[in-house]
Amino acid sequence: MIHPYDSYRSLFPTLSTHVHLASCSQGALARPVSKAIEEYHAGLLLSGSNWNEAMKKLEETREKFAELIGAEPDEIAVVSSVSHAISAIAASLPYQKGENKIVFTDIDFPTVGHIWLAQETMKDNITLIRSSSGVVHLEQYEKEVTHDTILTCIPHVYYYNGFKQNLKAIADIVHRKGSLLFVDAYQSAGHIPIDVKEMEIDILAAGTRKYMLGIPGIAFLYIKKELAEQLKPRVTGWLGQEKASTFDIYHPVFAAGARRFETGTPSFISVYAAYEALKLLLGVGIHNIESYLQELTQFTLHYGQEKGLHIIGPQSFESRTSLVSFYVEQASEIEGLLKEKNIAVSARQDVIRMAPHFYNTKDELKHAIDELSSLMNGR
Numbered sequence: 001m002i003h004p005y006d007s008y009r010s011l012f013p014t015l016s017t018h019v020h021l022a023s024c025s026q027g028a029l030a031r032p033v034s035k036a037i038e039e040y041h042a043g044l045l046l047s048g049s050n051w052n053e054a055m056k057k058l059e060e061t062r063e064k065f066a067e068l069i070g071a072e073p074d075e076i077a078v079v080s081s082v083s084h085a086i087s088a089i090a091a092s093l094p095y096q097k098g099e100n101k102i103v104f105t106d107i108d109f110p111t112v113g114h115i116w117l118a119q120e121t122m123k124d125n126i127t128l129i130r131s132s133s134g135v136v137h138l139e140q141y142e143k144e145v146t147h148d149t150i151l152t153c154i155p156h157v158y159y160y161n162g163f164k165q166n167l168k169a170i171a172d173i174v175h176r177k178g179s180l181l182f183v184d185a186y187q188s189a190g191h192i193p194i195d196v197k198e199m200e201i202d203i204l205a206a207g208t209r210k211y212m213l214g215i216p217g218i219a220f221l222y223i224k225k226e227l228a229e230q231l232k233p234r235v236t237g238w239l240g241q242e243k244a245s246t247f248d249i250y251h252p253v254f255a256a257g258a259r260r261f262e263t264g265t266p267s268f269i270s271v272y273a274a275y276e277a278l279k280l281l282l283g284v285g286i287h288n289i290e291s292y293l294q295e296l297t298q299f300t301l302h303y304g305q306e307k308g309l310h311i312i313g314p315q316s317f318e319s320r321t322s323l324v325s326f327y328v329e330q331a332s333e334i335e336g337l338l339k340e341k342n343i344a345v346s347a348r349q350d351v352i353r354m355a356p357h358f359y360n361t362k363d364e365l366k367h368a369i370d371e372l373s374s375l376m377n378g379r
């Protein structure tokens, strides 16, 4: 297979010495992203203050993420993490006795459960949808989301096995029941096309350090315009106000749209990194990335099976991403041994996850699978 993005590989220094298959945890750092981090740093170092430039970069970054998911910039808040985004939404939901059921799934990232179970007013009215063989079926949403559900919280992709959900089909079901749909897109944004309008998503959150190729410190929170205007954030602050620059302590007025969910000064250094990373990804094109990754996935599934490895999760492209999980009992120990061979993968519980991006090649996957298989056979 010819690598269509070969010319981009030199942008990622780590690829010259390492096989980087851990984009589900931390994407490889590109030179333009590293340069942007230096630019922020140099601004402070050389001129002492770069507030105006940084605020301008924040707006440009908001626009880039909006473009990535087909939203308006006003529908995006920049927050510090996905956990922050979910907590802020949880604290803003109107409480109505008997009509405040929250539905989430056991394929959500654990932070989702931790947050909903911490909500005093809601914790007794929570429905947890349980997966079978790492998959949640549409019929389960049909059954468990009921007319008293205020919000259904789901991941686009299951971090453990790469299972991808049909967001539009789930949106149709939950909306018919009167529930809002919250999508955690941290494992999809940056390599799977997302169109929040077409998919009818009400709220979506994603951080920048995985497939979005940025660094920790910020995340994006999309809230459909009409909805954002109805929500009253209780996790708030001066940058969530309509006129932060008036410094009026007595008369807070929420900013229009999703901006009202912003709080204080963001991690600008992460904003600079995200801007360049998003520019790079949009330049390559998310549809192009998805179709290249499907080719790599096909290879990984076939070759992994040929080597006798046990693959966890669905096989069809309809319901999976390029994150392929191999069953390995001592996963974190094996992750460490592969790291010693300059192969970066990501262990979770009893699996080794190989998560390529557009910068990876088939040969890299072959090498990683060969090494994994010989480590497993040597035990």
Ligand SMILES: Cc1ncc(COP(=O)(O)O)c(C=O)c1O
Residues within 6 Å of the ligand: 080, 081, 082, 083, 084, 109, 111, 155, 159, 184, 185, 186, 187, 207, 219
């Ligand atoms: C699907 C998903 N959601 C949420 C998180 C946690 O994000 P944060 O640390 O930004 O709260 C992760 C992190 O690994 C994740 O994979």
